[in-house]
Amino acid sequence: MFIRYLFYYNTGAEHAREYYTCFLIEKAMSLDNIFVISIIFQFFKIPGKYQHRVLFFGIIGVIIFRAIMIYGGTILINKFAWLLYIFAVILIATGIKTFYVSHKTFDIQNSYIYKSIVKNLNITPNLEGDKFVVKRNNKLYFTPLFISLVLIEAIDLVFAIDSIPAIFAITNDVYIIYTSNIFAILGLRALFFCLAEIVERFSYIKYSLALILIFIGFKIFIHHYIAIPAYVSLIVTITLLLFGIIASIIRKNMIDH
Numbered sequence: 001m002f003i004r005y006l007f008y009y010n011t012g013a014e015h016a017r018e019y020y021t022c023f024l025i026e027k028a029m030s031l032d033n034i035f036v037i038s039i040i041f042q043f044f045k046i047p048g049k050y051q052h053r054v055l056f057f058g059i060i061g062v063i064i065f066r067a068i069m070i071y072g073g074t075i076l077i078n079k080f081a082w083l084l085y086i087f088a089v090i091l092i093a094t095g096i097k098t099f100y101v102s103h104k105t106f107d108i109q110n111s112y113i114y115k116s117i118v119k120n121l122n123i124t125p126n127l128e129g130d131k132f133v134v135k136r137n138n139k140l141y142f143t144p145l146f147i148s149l150v151l152i153e154a155i156d157l158v159f160a161i162d163s164i165p166a167i168f169a170i171t172n173d174v175y176i177i178y179t180s181n182i183f184a185i186l187g188l189r190a191l192f193f194c195l196a197e198i199v200e201r202f203s204y205i206k207y208s209l210a211l212i213l214i215f216i217g218f219k220i221f222i223h224h225y226i227a228i229p230a231y232v233s234l235i236v237t238i239t240l241l242l243f244g245i246i247a248s249i250i251r252k253n254m255i256d257h
Helices: 002-011 013-029 031-043 048-079 083-100 112-120 144-168 174-190 192-201 205-222 230-256
Strands: 133-136 139-142
Touching (some): 013 031, 013 144, 013 174, 013 205, 013 230, 031 048, 031 144, 031 174, 048 083, 048 144, 048 174, 083 144, 083 205, 144 174, 144 205, 174 192, 205 230
Antiparallel strands (some): 133 139
16 A cells, blocks of 8 residues: 555556556455465475465565566567557456356366476475475485475466466556565465465455456457546456455355355
């Protein structure tokens, strides 16, 4: 919220709206990321006292990889404007697909990354305290803590492929894109232990996100004919997210009673 006001006072209301829209979209789209991180921790039986360590180093990776993706994407879009239309197709296709997919899930044992790690690295069968790597018989062995960190970073990159194109459709200001991305993710990771317990309760959020992605995709296609202001995108985003949250709460109350 503080960053939003900084944008408002330093660059004007339009940039503040763009920042807040990007922030909300990234925040909402990262909820599934929280769900998958929880699955990874459960799979490797990572206790809470070590999860903080994995999340901390995971954030460092997010800051670096998101910077590369966002700055690289900005350069490409500035050079090849038609890439936005490819992003639009991806967003619309992802939005439509979301209606038919029950939940984003992650089959760890059958994932390419997990198989590659197990095949090519020496892995310890159990945790070694809070260590990512240990040395035995002059050989390096990687712990389940390390594997969970690598998988979390990989999953974030996969989710970024969905979220970053959506943000580019809102603004081409790299500073707004990057700060909104990072602060949205930082907020979610900080609240991970609370959100991991409740994220599944908001079952209709995915439909809100699907409609937001479709809206943004069409916005790209029509921007040469109809310029949709940032405040309209913000209103649409907030409205759809609120509908998803309210519908989820109503559904849960009906099931409980």
